[in-house]
Amino acid sequence: MSDEAVQRPPKRVDMKEVAEAAGVSTATVSRVLSQSGYASPATRARVTEVADRLGYQPDSVARGLRTRRSTTLAILVPDLRNPVTLAFIRGVQHVAQQCGYAVVIADAQRDAEVERRQLALFQSQRVAAVIVAGMMQDPSALSTIARGNSLLVHSPDAAPGSLEGEREAITDAVSDLSRHRHRSVLFISRRAPSANAEPPATLTEVRRRALADASAELGMRADQCTLPTELSGAAASGRLADALGGPGGPRAIICASHRLAPQVLAMLATMGWDIPGQISFLTFGDSEWATAYRPALSVIRLNRYQEARHLTRELLVQLGNVLPLEEAAALPAYVPRDSVGDRPDEAA
């Protein structure tokens, strides 16, 4: 419809032009517009009037070069296919735009090489900070950034209360399963467990261990089922069936990520399992789909939006900005709905 390509030579309004039009020097214009330094009320008024009459826009590229600091935050997303990253991006962007910061974003596509190159691009852009929205493919690449420049690096896992809260929520979830007479849990993820890595290299691994701990405390067994992305539908269903096993097998499922949930649900449906009659189902992450699904899905809510807001606020404060106080971020929580039921063979 509207495809406007204006190739005309752009006449950007210069600070010099503003200075001449206002009958002052560029230094005065700079002082007035950057709110720092002295200027008489008269000239101040005249300069601002002239500036926005001419439609002057300060060139943040030149400013960045001169001041050696930028007002750009970078987000490195390990995998943009993950829908929860949208909430995270929103949170960062909202706080950033409140302070006049720009937000640049890059998708690492779960590829260490891409990840490395995007970090290098951020560095070359001189961004004020890099926010890593999850576990990196190669965490050592961050040291390059930290060494090479004055960038700050934050990871969402560094958000206070995030992982701790998640542990509590997981315990609540497992307790609920225990209350429904489940004696074992099946954790479904895309990638196989890496028992020896310390610290855990992925968020999924963190959750897996937290789940194992919580289960152990309640005397429950925690089984694993790995469903790699490359697995075909039939193969995946077969593997899931194996994991559920015979009459003694686990009848409580916890999905490692929200992305995985619809696929597992579809499999269970085609295999003829009834939720919550025969299988109890839980997943990490919440959405309106989880609420709309029948039965409504019990979830471990994460609230990545508030998490991102909190994290970005801390970051901007560290960068010397002043922000109004804000209520504490909502912690992760177990949200019981209708997808958890009594284990059938253990029912009274």
Added chain:
Amino acid sequence: MSDEAVQRPPKRVDMKEVAEAAGVSTATVSRVLSQSGYASPATRARVTEVADRLGYQPDSVARGLRTRRSTTLAILVPDLRNPVTLAFIRGVQHVAQQCGYAVVIADAQRDAEVERRQLALFQSQRVAAVIVAGMMQDPSALSTIARGNSLLVHSPDAAPGSLEGEREAITDAVSDLSRHRHRSVLFISRRAPSANAEPPATLTEVRRRALADASAELGMRADQCTLPTELSGAAASGRLADALGGPGGPRAIICASHRLAPQVLAMLATMGWDIPGQISFLTFGDSEWATAYRPALSVIRLNRYQEARHLTRELLVQLGNVLPLEEAAALPAYVPRDSVGDRPDEAA
């Protein structure tokens, strides 16, 4: 470790440093590293070797100032809560990173003022282009951008085959309903129809009209139901019940956006309607949840990812980049699944 060492930002490797270490001038370094201009193979090798031994990263801020052009694309998202924008962002980012472009993103939050300020920020950042990922709150704000600089402005509606393809998909969907003996369709959206606006101001409005046209051609009636966000659950259910009316009312529902779908589905479920036994259900946009839902939902697939790729490729070519050819973007299409059934009272 002394305080000074911690506080002081690490020194960036300069082009000057590289020049000195390689025994040449900065001009030569520039020529070698920017791939333009002559240099003897010997010095070329020496310079590149020294450059990455010292870990030199070109400062794109300074480069941007000098060359007066940036390698940053901007995406203005009307409302980042809309999940389909994630696919769009991914598409832009993937093509951009292929050409070494950065992607900066802003959420207009459906607020004309925020929208205006974010555009101004883009302009001040001297981005190479602004991509508007949907209908703007105030389209006239774009003229400011176009006038103020050499930015290109593209709207996703400008993607070839997008809206046209959508019309065809809508016709296919309505035909399917007609085949199932439906004589009227209920279009559910968040905002009320604006019959007089020309051209239509929102994507929803475009779809509404396309649906009206397709229905008219097949001799069907197109009803409207508006469910504003601020409506409470009970009020929304009441309004939906009214729209469905008595025995003669519409029994085919089309959701204007994917975001709306889970909410409407939840309402229908609590109201006791059976899909597809009593109600046929369609929605714009596809996802794994639509497939996992029982019954699996028939959808009008949009493929915003391919659309964004295509659009960004065109943009970068216009900016003077060379890109390898790529298969044509997948067009929107009607994907029939299990949520459309015969109209009960008209069944043979």
Added chain:
DNA sequence: TTGTACGCGTTATCAA
């Protein structure tokens, strides 16, 4: 209170 002059890191011009 305001103006002058310099430098941020890079590329483009021109002379050697």
Added chain:
DNA sequence: TTGATAACGCGTACAA
């Protein structure tokens, strides 16, 4: 094939 030098637009000591 290379090097010296002038900008790009802005912020900021320092002088007036």
